[in-house]
Amino acid sequence: MSSHAEGISTERHESQTWEMLWADPLGRMGVLLLVFVLLLSLFGPMIFKFDPRQVATTAQELLQPPSAQHWLGTDELGRDVFRATLAGSRISLLVGLLATVISILVGALIGLAAGYYPGLAGNILMRITDFFLVLPLLPLIIILAAIFGQNFLITILVIGLTSWPSTARIVRSQVISLRERQFIERIRSLGADDLRVIVVHILPNVLPLIYANTVLVIAGSILAEATLAFLGLGDPVRVSWGTMLHFAFVSGAAGRGAWWYLIPPGVGIVLVVLGFVLTGHTLDTILNPRLREY
Amino acid sequence: MGLLEIQGLTVQFNTRTGVVHAVDDVSLSLSSREILGVAGESGCGKTTTMLSIPHLLPKNATIMQGKILFEGNNLLDKTESEMEKIRWREISMIFQGSMNAFNPVHSIVAQIREPILHHQPGMNNSEIAERTQQLLEMVGISNTRARNYPHEFSGGMRQRAMIAMALACNPKLVIADEPVTALDVMIQAQILNLIKELSIKFGLSMILISHDLSVIAETCKRVAIMYAGRVVEQGTVEAVFNQPAHPYSRGLLSSFPDIFGRREFVMGIPGYPPDLIHPPQGCCFYERCPERLVQCAQNQPPMTTRAAGHSVVCHLYKEDQA
Numbered sequence: 151m152s153s154h155a156e157g158i159s160t161e162r163h164e165s166q167t168w169e170m171l172w173a174d175p176l177g178r179m180g181v182l183l184l185v186f187v188l189l190l191s192l193f194g195p196m197i198f199k200f201d202p203r204q205v206a207t208t209a210q211e212l213l214q215p216p217s218a219q220h221w222l223g224t225d226e227l228g229r230d231v232f233r234a235t236l237a238g239s240r241i242s243l244l245v246g247l248l249a250t251v252i253s254i255l256v257g258a259l260i261g262l263a264a265g266y267y268p269g270l271a272g273n274i275l276m277r278i279t280d281f282f283l284v285l286p287l288l289p290l291i292i293i294l295a296a297i298f299g300q301n302f303l304i305t306i307l308v309i310g311l312t313s314w315p316s317t318a319r320i321v322r323s324q325v326i327s328l329r330e331r332q333f334i335e336r337i338r339s340l341g342a343d344d345l346r347v348i349v350v351h352i353l354p355n356v357l358p359l360i361y362a363n364t365v366l367v368i369a370g371s372i373l374a375e376a377t378l379a380f381l382g383l384g385d386p387v388r389v390s391w392g393t394m395l396h397f398a399f400v401s402g403a404a405g406r407g408a409w410w411y412l413i414p415p416g417v418g419i420v421l422v423v424l425g426f427v428l429t430g431h432t433l434d435t436i437l438n439p440r441l442r443e444y
Numbered sequence: 445m446g447l448l449e450i451q452g453l454t455v456q457f458n459t460r461t462g463v464v465h466a467v468d469d470v471s472l473s474l475s476s477r478e479i480l481g482v483a484g485e486s487g488c489g490k491t492t493t494m495l496s497i498p499h500l501l502p503k504n505a506t507i508m509q510g511k512i513l514f515e516g517n518n519l520l521d522k523t524e525s526e527m528e529k530i531r532w533r534e535i536s537m538i539f540q541g542s543m544n545a546f547n548p549v550h551s552i553v554a555q556i557r558e559p560i561l562h563h564q565p566g567m568n569n570s571e572i573a574e575r576t577q578q579l580l581e582m583v584g585i586s587n588t589r590a591r592n593y594p595h596e597f598s599g600g601m602r603q604r605a606m607i608a609m610a611l612a613c614n615p616k617l618v619i620a621d622e623p624v625t626a627l628d629v630m631i632q633a634q635i636l637n638l639i640k641e642l643s644i645k646f647g648l649s650m651i652l653i654s655h656d657l658s659v660i661a662e663t664c665k666r667v668a669i670m671y672a673g674r675v676v677e678q679g680t681v682e683a684v685f686n687q688p689a690h691p692y693s694r695g696l697l698s699s700f701p702d703i704f705g706r707r708e709f710v711m712g713i714p715g716y717p718p719d720l721i722h723p724p725q726g727c728c729f730y731e732r733c734p735e736r737l738v739q740c741a742q743n744q745p746p747m748t749t750r751a752a753g754h755s756v757v758c759h760l761y762k763e764d765q766a
Contacts, residue, residue, distance in 0.1 A: 331544050332539060332540075332542070332544040332545045333544060333545055333546050333547045333555075334547075335500075336539060336545060337547070337558060339498070339500050339531060339537070340531070340532060340558055340559050340562050340563075341528040341531065341532070341562045341563065342558070342562060350550075351547050351550070354547075354549040354550070355547070355548065355549050
């Protein structure tokens with residue numbers, strides 16, 4: 151019964167955030183974009199099935215401009231670009247989302263721990279964070295991907311494990327200010343152990359920040375995946391937008407004037423990232439106490 | 445033998461600028477079912493003294509010497525795990541019910557539940573719910589407001605919730621640190637009445653810390669006046685307020701306007717309290733004392749008893765004792 155009633159209150163709080171997000175024109179645009187892209191990637195490949203192995207048998211079908219049969223033309227192997235784009239959206243989003251889960255988990259954990267134990271342990275954690283923060287990420291990701299191979303899961307891991315420092319820093323700074331508040335002191339004097347203080351009393355206070363950050367990290371992860379795949383380090387079996395761009399580039403689509411091969415995945419990436427960035431920034435201004443305007 | 449006996453408590457803080465002698469040789473006693481007021485200006489050591497009872501001093505504080513006897517046991521000998529059992533079950537605290545004293549993301553009832561969860565682990569959910577409802581009723585918060593969040597409560601209601609939290613585990617001794625400081629006068633009176641009622645109803649002993657003498661006059665039976673880390677005078681409220689013996693107590697009392705007297709500027713006490721990193725050798729009030737004697741600069745004044753239970757630490761009364 152108690153959880154039910156508490157649920158109502160939190161819901162009201164969340165609906166406020168929703169209203170503010172919806173009221174902001176940029177936020178609304180971001181949300182609409184995301185809904186649009188998600189629906190497309192969810193239902194698109196079901197309706198327009200794509201088989202990467204179904205290559206053309208005649209030369210006439212290669213790199214054909216848009217037609218009634220192939221709405222966005224064909225690629226250098228004669229596959230339908232429209233269908234490939236829809237299928238690619240799934241991989242791009244999936245990699246972005248899963249990498250973000252890893253990134254946020256690691257970032258939040260390190261941020262919470264470093265903020266709550268500001269002594270030696272926190273210092274060591276933050277120096278590790280600083281180390282990751284100043285690493286030139288792209289070369290690092292390229293090297294890691296080159297060493298561990300072109301595998302879907304490896305890509306997720308590599309992106310996830312290199313993008314957490316910003317989350318860790320944001321969470322840590324908020325935890326430091328929280329742990330000095332009187333209510334935390336009071337709860338500790340009650341005999342609550344550290345785990346309970348962190349999980350029950352500090353974590354809910356930093357969750358909004360983590361939410362806002364998550365959305366931004368997703369955008370970054372999708373871009374990182376596209377970058378890797380474009381450089382030829384993506385999983386060749388699972389075609390993402392980045393992989394498409396890679397093959398378009400390698401096959402000289404730009405030189406041959408095959409714009410229909412280059413533009414769809416590019417536009418896809420731009421729309422998704424724009425959607426996440428717009429939503430994320432608006433959420434950030436709503437939820438981040440530092441940016442909140444009264 | 446009282447419920448609580450503080451003997452010669454000395455607490456120091458190690459700070460970057462030096463060692464602060466925050467509490468120096470403080471002795472207080474509290475008998476069962478009594479409300480003791482502790483008064484004094486900011487930084488006089490009242491909170492430090494009280495926080496050393498349940499071992500809640502900040503890390504840079506050290507208790508140099510003294511004893512804190514609670515029901516005859518010295519609390520300063522207890523380990524942290526032993527203290528955890530005493531805190532809230534035997535000795536609890538009412539903090540100032542500011543916004544900061546509550547977790548903004550949990551409902552009031554969830555926060556009142558917290559001490560019960562930690563100290564009465566045997567209770568099941570329905571028992572806890574019953575207990576929290578009873579507690580809220582006790583402090584006059586209607587059950588419909590229980591699931592509200594701290595920001596939806598007024599200052600007075602937050603203070604009531606704070607009191608409910610302090611009483612959650614049926615303590616014997618409650619330490620109230622400035623419980624009405626940020627409230628307006630009407631609400632102050634309500635909260636003080638509530639505190640008095642509850643202390644009678646449950647036979648609580650209380651220590652009420654306040655810088656506001658009228659709060660203490662209204663609530664307490666006995667009062668201790670602290671200055672610069674020392675107790676300068678203690679006795680019954682009537683004795684201390686009607687015949688203040690220490691010049692500081694007199695100054696403190698004349699700092700309040702007399703609503704029946706002539707309209708005049710309140711006296712106040714000129715000057716500032718001494719630097720506690722370099723405490724004065726003699727009487728701590730020497731610098732500001734209007735009645736200082738020659739020996740006050742060099743020698744610490746002795747404690748003299750004025751009447752039963754009314755004692756003062758001042759050179760002015762040396763002769764009386766002899």
